[in-house]
Amino acid sequence: MSESSATARSQILNGIRRSLRRGEISGDQRQAVEARLARPPLGPTVARAQLAQPEKVALFCQWAETNNATVARVAVPDVAAEVVSFLARNNLPARAAMAPSPQLADYDWDSQKMLSLRRGRGEAADQVSITGAFAGIAETGTLVMASGPEHPVTLNLLPDTHIVVVREADIVSGYEDVWTLLRERYGKDRMPRTVNTLTGPSRTGDIEQAMELGAHGPRRMHIVVVRT
Structure with missing residues (x-):
């Protein structure tokens, strides 16, 4: 990811956090998110x-x-x-x-x-x-x-x-x-x-x-x- 893309992404995410009135997640919540991103769950199969x-x-x-x-x-x-x-x-x-x-x-x-x-x-x-x-x-x-x-x-x-x-x-x-x-x-x-x-x-x-x-x-x- 380029520096400009990373900056734009941070701005978007910070704006969402401000709207939700919270900072970055941490602890068990962060671990759960990182685990899901590392191993995305599969949807239904036909x-x-x-x-x-x-x-x-x-x-x-x-x-x-x-x-x-x-x-x-x-x-x-x-x-x-x-x-x-x-x-x-x-x-x-x-x-x-x-x-x-x-x-x-x-x-x-x-x-x-x-x-x-x-x-x-x-x-x-x-x-x-x-x-x-x-x-x-x-x-x-x-x-x-x-x-x-x-x-x-x-x-x-x-x-x-x-x-x-x-x-x-x-x-x-x-x-x-x-x-x-x-x-x-x-x-x-x-x-x-x-x-x-x-x-x-x-x-x-x-x-x-x-x-x-x-x-x-x-x-x-x-x-x-x-x-x-």
């Missing part, structure tokens, strides 16, 4: 997602499709070809903004001569984005994105079509598994600035209870599940 990995992957795909995403399950050498095939099937241009992530670097993008890729953040003019995912959640068919230089958040939100490449090994049972993995990978004091959970393309039913895709983000999501 029984339907407590499965062996192959069934977990199948459940993730089932729920993703239920939530209006399309899914393709491919081997590592076929990832780039599947992306180009999806673009062609949907009459989309063979160009995309792609996350500058090592997670995507191992796929054979150069084999697709007609595909034009720009690595970096999403721009307003981008029609298609390609990203990886920190994890997939079998319980609901949800994708989890951790922000950072290798995964600009704009790629999740701006383009009309979002293509997500997720490995079978990164599909977990439920939400609690994701928070455990985040703490393990980043450390509790160095978590990503933003963690997005995406369940299918953007949609809303606010107006006359009619479902509208693309209301707050991509109207089309294609998930490429990579066999590992």
